[in-house]
Each structure stands twice: as structure tokens, then as C-alpha cells.
Amino acid sequence: MGLILAVAVPGPFRSPLDYLPAPGATPPAIGTRVKVPLGRRTVVGVVLGLNSDSRLDPAKLRPIIDSLDASPILDADILELARWAADYYHHPIGEVIARCLPTRHRRPDATTSRRVRAWQITAAGLACDLAQFERAPAKARALQHLRAASTAVTAAQLTALGIRSGILKQLEALDLVASKTEVVPDGLPATGEALALNPGQTEAVAAIIEGLDNFGVYLLDGVTGSGKTEVYLQTMATALAAGRQVLMLVPEIGLTPQAEERLRQRFGEAVATLHSGMSDVARLRAFDRVRQGGARVLIGTRSAIFTPMPELGLIVVDEEHDESYKQQDGLRYSARDLALIRARNRNVAVVLGSATPSLESLHNARSGRYRHLHLPSRAGNAVPPTLRLIDLRRYPAAEGFSEPLQQAMAETLAAGNQVLVFLNRRGFAPVLRCSDCGWIADCPRCDARMTVHSRPGGLRCHHCGTARPLPPRCPDCGAPEPMPVGHGTQRTEAVLKQRFPGLPVVRIDRDSTASQHALAAALERIQTGAPAILVGTQMLAKGHHFPAVTLVAVLDADGGLFSADFRGSERLAQQVLQVAGRAGRAERPGQVLIQTLQPEHPFWPPILDQNYQAFALPALAERAETGLPPCAHLALLRAEAPARDATWAFLEAAAGRLAAAEHSVAVLGPIPALRERLAGRYRAQLLLQSSERSSLHALLRQRLPELDALPQSRRVRWSLDVDPIDLY
Ligand code: ADP
Numbered sequence: 171m172g173l174i175l176a177v178a179v180p181g182p183f184r185s186p187l188d189y190l191p192a193p194g195a196t197p198p199a200i201g202t203r204v205k206v207p208l209g210r211r212t213v214v215g216v217v218l219g220l221n222s223d224s225r226l227d228p229a230k231l232r233p234i235i236d237s238l239d240a241s242p243i244l245d246a247d248i249l250e251l252a253r254w255a256a257d258y259y260h261h262p263i264g265e266v267i268a269r270c271l272p273t274r275h276r277r278p279d280a281t282t283s284r285r286v287r288a289w290q291i292t293a294a295g296l297a298c299d300l301a302q303f304e305r306a307p308a309k310a311r312a313l314q315h316l317r318a319a320s321t322a323v324t325a326a327q328l329t330a331l332g333i334r335s336g337i338l339k340q341l342e343a344l345d346l347v348a349s350k351t352e353v354v355p356d357g358l359p360a361t362g363e364a365l366a367l368n369p370g371q372t373e374a375v376a377a378i379i380e381g382l383d384n385f386g387v388y389l390l391d392g393v394t395g396s397g398k399t400e401v402y403l404q405t406m407a408t409a410l411a412a413g414r415q416v417l418m419l420v421p422e423i424g425l426t427p428q429a430e431e432r433l434r435q436r437f438g439e440a441v442a443t444l445h446s447g448m449s450d451v452a453r454l455r456a457f458d459r460v461r462q463g464g465a466r467v468l469i470g471t472r473s474a475i476f477t478p479m480p481e482l483g484l485i486v487v488d489e490e491h492d493e494s495y496k497q498q499d500g501l502r503y504s505a506r507d508l509a510l511i512r513a514r515n516r517n518v519a520v521v522l523g524s525a526t527p528s529l530e531s532l533h534n535a536r537s538g539r540y541r542h543l544h545l546p547s548r549a550g551n552a553v554p555p556t557l558r559l560i561d562l563r564r565y566p567a568a569e570g571f572s573e574p575l576q577q578a579m580a581e582t583l584a585a586g587n588q589v590l591v592f593l594n595r596r597g598f599a600p601v602l603r604c605s606d607c608g609w610i611a612d613c614p615r616c617d618a619r620m621t622v623h624s625r626p627g628g629l630r631c632h633h634c635g636t637a638r639p640l641p642p643r644c645p646d647c648g649a650p651e652p653m654p655v656g657h658g659t660q661r662t663e664a665v666l667k668q669r670f671p672g673l674p675v676v677r678i679d680r681d682s683t684a685s686q687h688a689l690a691a692a693l694e695r696i697q698t699g700a701p702a703i704l705v706g707t708q709m710l711a712k713g714h715h716f717p718a719v720t721l722v723a724v725l726d727a728d729g730g731l732f733s734a735d736f737r738g739s740e741r742l743a744q745q746v747l748q749v750a751g752r753a754g755r756a757e758r759p760g761q762v763l764i765q766t767l768q769p770e771h772p773f774w775p776p777i778l779d780q781n782y783q784a785f786a787l788p789a790l791a792e793r794a795e796t797g798l799p800p801c802a803h804l805a806l807l808r809a810e811a812p813a814r815d816a817t818w819a820f821l822e823a824a825a826g827r828l829a830a831a832e833h834s835v836a837v838l839g840p841i842p843a844l845r846e847r848l849a850g851r852y853r854a855q856l857l858l859q860s861s862e863r864s865s866l867h868a869l870l871r872q873r874l875p876e877l878d879a880l881p882q883s884r885r886v887r888w889s890l891d892v893d894p895i896d897l898y
């Protein structure tokens with residue numbers, strides 16, 4: 171019997187599908203893309219294995235249509251990571267593999283030429299006067315593009331930009347551009363200077379460097395402003411000098427352009443970036459530069475974890491506690507956890523950095539699995555901020571601001587400093603209410619209230635996106651003009667503009683920063699250091715360095731104190747300490763004022779002391795007592811359908827299959843989701859809980875195929891979330 175190809179194709183298949191090689195062609199290599207027939211469609215798959223037999227009748231196997239790559243596009247490292255993720259998250263392998271490829275590489279028409287041809291500018295091309303191509307704009311554009319590029323650009327990428335090979339050949343004949351068949355690594359210009367490390371940083375850098383050539387996890391637990399970035403940069407420099415590549419994951423790059431900027435200052439053109447705000451072409455280019463070794467440092471958001479890096483020598487996960495590392499649909503992976511798996515597979519070090527580590531990571535550090543490195547004080551001359559509560563019962567808020575807070579703001583601004591106002595609620599007001607009859611605007615499709623927005627005005631549901639105009643009268647009793655109740659960031663911005671006329675008020679939330687450009691402009695204004703007020707959601711808490719901010723105000727902390735979710739207090743502690751960490755990061759000392767109706771709540775004392783450990787250790791003990799992560803392992807089976815009974819019928823049948831006596835796994839539910847109706851569908855869930863990770867996974871591996879086959883599964887959408895970050 172001949173060769174059989176195991177191909178990962180997109181679709182709900184729990185294993186690769188078998189195909190025959192194309193007749194007469196050289197069989198494709200493992201890790202290359204192939205075009206294959208699937209039913210009546212043609213799809214792109216990746217070859218995962220070359221076997222000599224098949225579980226199916228070989229006479230029924232179909233041949234592949236075409237090979238798309240001359241050499242593997244995904245290396246053994248990524249294939250191993252993808253297999254691990256498919257197994258651990260119990261997700262179809264083809265869907266996992268598809269995630270590893272930039273969108274452009276997933277299309278059946280995306281053939282790369284067999285010899286990878288690339289073009290670059292010549293010395294004559296750099297020197298020539300573009301004016302001579304005034305009447306040949308295509309040539310001018312090609313030259314301009316290659317002049318701006320730091321490396322050779324593949325023909326496929328140029329074609330994608332609309333620059334045809336005919337034009338390039340004409341320019342080649344004039345000696346202005348040259349073609350070559352492989353891409354060379356970029357140089358590593360040494361720019362930007364390393365800072366002299368303080369003793370804490372020195373120790374941390376030494377510990378990581380010593381372990382660079384082996385798998386090891388370093389939890390860099392350093393207070394805000396302690397100079398974690400400098401520790402990353404200097405360890406990276408060592409790895410780079412040894413000829414290795416470095417991967418740095420960040421929560422959301424658009425929010426922290428500073429991190430990227432600092433990498434570029436230090437490592438110049440060797441840095442590539444990957445995040446969801448980039449165009450498909452730009453992503454493809456970055457992916458290829460890194461994969462071919464041209465770029466030495468990759469900074470990216472969670473999906474960057476799947477980028478092939480032939481010489482990977484170090485992984486850094488900045489702000490490791492951040493929830494954006496967890497994908498919340500489809501393949502629900504944690505990029506932080508995959509970083510650990512990848513580092514272990516590659517036998518390299520991984521650094522997890524945070525001022526407020528996740529309880530998971532703290533637990534692992536305390537049990538000795540991670541090396542715990544501390545940076546207890548701020549770098550340079552900055553001192554820690556002081557935190558104080560304002561009792562809203564004693565000092566009631568008017569339009570969101572209590573008297574002592576208003577006073578502190580006025581003083582701060584008069585002294586020439588900046589104020590940051592934190593409010594985790596976007597929009598104008600969270601509720602629209604009729605003051606006559608008490609009617610409230612609910613979302614017609616969800617168990618949720620609609621949020622009032624101004625500019626553009628209207629009601630919007632933050633859960634399903636439904637938008638409605640503001641009703642001029644109450645739909646129940648007809649009374650005019652229902653009232654917005656409560657404060658969101660837009661209303662707070664309006665209030666502040668009125669109270670502090672003439673001062674710039676900059677709002678930063680998902681609505682104000684729909685474009686990267688708007689965010690960059692807003693951040694630039696803050697960086698000038700002139701007196702200003704920033705208002706924003708947790709987007710503001712993430713890693714920013716605002717030297718002139720000396721007062722941080724937390725308008726309403728109480729929501730988090732009474733959260734329904736088991737991670738509510740952890741999330742609140744992280745948010746408050748992170749946003750507090752934006753105060754007084756330079757020479758001027760900072761203060762943080764937190765408004766609450768619950769100043770006596772036991773949550774506060776460790777937070778006011780900025781003693782995250784004192785918060786975290788009791789929280790960990792509580793998780794152990796209640797059997798919650800990291801002291802137990804969870805998986806959540808979610809289902810939803812337009813009809814409530816379809817959801818329940820499936821989950822009850824599933825519970826029957828999963829509740830097996832031989833496993834030490836508790837099956838809890840089904841119970842309705844916290845918001846049972848969302849976007850017109852009824853949602854419910856089953857929670858699986860076990861103190862043994864392996865028993866949980868053994869059970870899932872054994873029973874999920876049975877759930878696939880349940881007749882009740884056809885009427886619902888269902889998904890499995892391994893290590894869920896919230897339970898609703
Ligand atoms: P973190 O990431 O821990 O919040 P950063 O890395 O942003 O902190 O550092 C905070 C500030 O301290 C930055 O302005 C940085 O340039 C400065 N800094 C870091 N290390 C040193 C050092 N060794 N000496 C002087 N300044 C430093």
C-alpha cells in the first residue's frame with residue numbers, strides 16, 4: 171500500500187483526515203499546506219503525518235488537489251503545540267491548525283511560488299530620482315515600497331499589494347531592484363541604551379540568564395513601576411546575543427504602544443509586531459519575517475503564541491494576570507498557559523511578569539514549580555503612591571464625585587499635574603428609567619439593561635449590540651423623557667468638562683478609541699504632561715506610563731466587591747492596584763482616592779497597604795476550601811439555543827453521559843447562565859470539577875465523542891471551556 175497523508179482540515183473533526191498524494195507529484199512534506207477536496211468544497215489543510223495505512227478503505231480516499239508550499243510553513247514546534255492544544259482544550263485539530271496560520275495563508279487561492287522569490291532595492295534603486303517615473307506610477311510605487319522595506323519582500327506579498335511581477339522585472343533590467351530566492355536575517359543595530367540596573371533588577375536578570383538554556387518558569391513579581399520592562403529587555407538582549415529569537419506577549423498592543431516602542435528603541439529593525447489591529451497583509455509579512463528568522467523579536471497579543479520561531483530562546487508574558495490572554499470563543503485557549511507548554515517543549519525559559527500575579531501563578535510559585543523573583547520597590551526615584559478610601563455615606567457623590575475628591579482634583583490640577591479618573595463603565599449611563607412609573611429600558615434580546623449612549627445618542631446593549639433610538643416618552647405610561655440614571659464614562663467626561671472649563675478632558679474607552687489613531691492621539695496629549703484629566707475604563711489600567719499623573723480616582727469600586735463570579739475580588743484587587751500604579755511614576759509622588767459605600771469591607775486593608783500578597787494568600791486559602799482554581803480544575807460545558815428546553819435537554823443528556831462513578835469528577839448542573847437569555851438565545855451550563863486534572867481530561871476524552879453523537883446536540887450550539895476564567 172502507498173503513502174497516506176494525514177491532513178488537518180478546518181471543520182468539526184476530532185482527528186486529521188486521510189488523503190492520497192496527488193498522482194504523479196512529489197508527496198508534500200509534513201507542515202506544508204495542501205489544497206484538498208472536502209465534500210463538494212475545496213479547503214486548505216496542513217499535512218500532519220505521512221502514514222503507510224489508513225483506518226478507512228484506501229479505495230475510498232481522495233487525492234489532494236495541490237501542494238501549496240515547497241517547504242513547511244509550520245515547523246515541528248508549532249505542530250506539537252497545536253496537537254497539545256487540540257488535546258487539552260478538546261478542540262478539533264484542523265481548527266487549531268487554522269489558528270496557527272495568518273488569514274491570508276488559509277485561503278485556497280493563496281499559493282506561494284515554489285521557489286520563494288523575494289525582491290529588494292539595489293544601491294542604484296536607493297539613489298535614483300523617483301521623479302523620472304512620474305509617468306510610470308506603478309514603478310514608482312514598487313520602488314517606494316522596496317525602499318521603505320527593511321528586508322527583501324516576497325513576490326507574493328508584493329502581488330498582494332498590487333505590485334505585479336512584470337513591473338519588478340522591468341525594474342530589475344534597469345538594475346534598480348534585485349531578486350533573490352531566500353530571505354536573509356536582518357541586522358541587529360544596537361540602538362537605545364540599557365539602564366544601569368538596581369540591585370533587585372540585577373538579581374532577577376542574573377537568575378533568568380543563568381537558566382536561559384533550560385526550561386524554567388520565572389514569576390517576575392514586581393510592583394508597578396519597578397522596572398520589569400528593563401529586566402525583560404536585558405534578558406532578551408542576552409538571548410539575542412546568543413543567536414536566539416525572543417517572543418514577548420502583551421495583553422493588548424493598541425493600548426500599550428509604549429511597550430513596542432521601547433523594544434524598537436533597544437532592538438531596532440529586528441522587532442516584528444503581530445496583533446489583531448493589523449491588516450491581513452501586514453500580519454502575513456510579520457509572520458513570514460519571524461518564521462524565516464529575519465525578525466529576531468516578536469511582540470504580539472495572544473495569537474502570536476502560534477508563530478513559528480526557528481531559533482526561539484526566550485518567552486516573556488507581560489502582565490500575565492491579564493484576562494485577555496484567554497480566548498473567549500472558538501478555541502478557548504490561554505496564551506499564557508500555551509507559552510509554558512511551548513517553553514517546555516523547546517527547553518527554554520519563560521518569564522511571567524506582573525505586579526498583581528494571577529492566583530494560579532502565585533500558587534505555582536509557592537509550590538516551587540516557578541522561580542519567584544521579587545522587585546519590591548519602584549525603580550529610579552519614584553516612590554509608591556498612597557491609597558485612601560472615601561466613604562460615600564459620609565461624603566455623598568454629586569454627579570459621581572464626592573467633595574474630598576473634587577478638592578483633591580482641583581489641587582492636583584492647580585499644581586500643574588494630571589488626574590486619572592477610573593470608571594469601569596462605558597457609555598453615558600447604565601440605566602434609562604421612567605421617573606413616573608419606574609419603567610426601565612431592557613434589551614429585547616437579553617436579560618440585560620440597555621446602556622444610554624451620547625454621541626451618537628441612543629440605547630445600546632453591551633451584550634448583543636442591539637441599538638435603539640432614545641424613546642421620547644415612556645413606552646408604558648407615556649410620561650415624557652425617561653431619565654438616564656447613574657454614570658458612565660461619557661457622562662463623567664461631560665461633568666468634568668463643565669466643572670473644569672478650559673482643561674483638556676481625554677476619554678479612553680472602547681468607544682473613544684475605535685481607531686488606533688484616536689488612541690495614539692489621546693495618549694500623545696497626555697504625554698505632553700500639561701494639566702489634563704483622563705477618564706477611562708480598565709483600558710487605562712494596562713501598563714501605561716504617564717509621568718505627570720499624580721492623582722488617580724476610582725469612582726466606584728463597589729460593583730467588584732459583590733461580584734457573582736469567584737474571580738470578582740481577584741479582578742478588583744488587580745484593577746485597583748494596576749490603576750493605582752499609574753499614579754506618581756516619575757519624580758512627583760502620587761495619591762489614589764477610592765470612593766466606596768463599604769469602607770469597612772475586609773477586602774480593603776491589604777489593598778490600601780498595597781500588599782497584594784496579603785490579599786492573595788487568604789484568597790488562595792478560600793479557593794482551596796471551596797474547590798476552585800487553582801486548587802481544583804474546572805471545565806464548563808456551555809449550551810445555547812433559541813428554545814430553552816432544547817438547551818436543557820442537551821445538558822441533561824450530557825450530564826448523564828459525564829456522571830460516571832469511576833471518575834473523581836463532580837458534574838454540577840445544568841444551571842442557567844447568569845444572563846440566561848443573550849442575543850435571543852437561552853443559555854445554560856454544566857460545570858465539571860475535579861482535584862485531578864488528569865481525571866477531568868480522561869473523562870472528557872472518553873465522553874465528548876458521545877456528546878457529539880447525542881441526538882439532542884443537533885438542536886443546540888455547545889462548546890467546552892477548559893480552565894474557564896469566569897463561570898457565566
Ligand atoms: P513596570 O513595567 O515594572 O511597571 P517600567 O519598566 O515601566 O515598570 O519602569 C518604570 C520606570 O522606571 C520607567 O520610566 C523606567 O525607565 C524606569 N526605570 C526602570 N529601571 C530603571 C533603573 N534601573 N534606573 C532608573 N530608572 C529605571
Ligand code: ZN
Nearest residue numbers: 604607644647
Ligand atoms: Zn413610565
Ligand code: ZN
Nearest residue numbers: 613616631634
Ligand atoms: Zn442584548
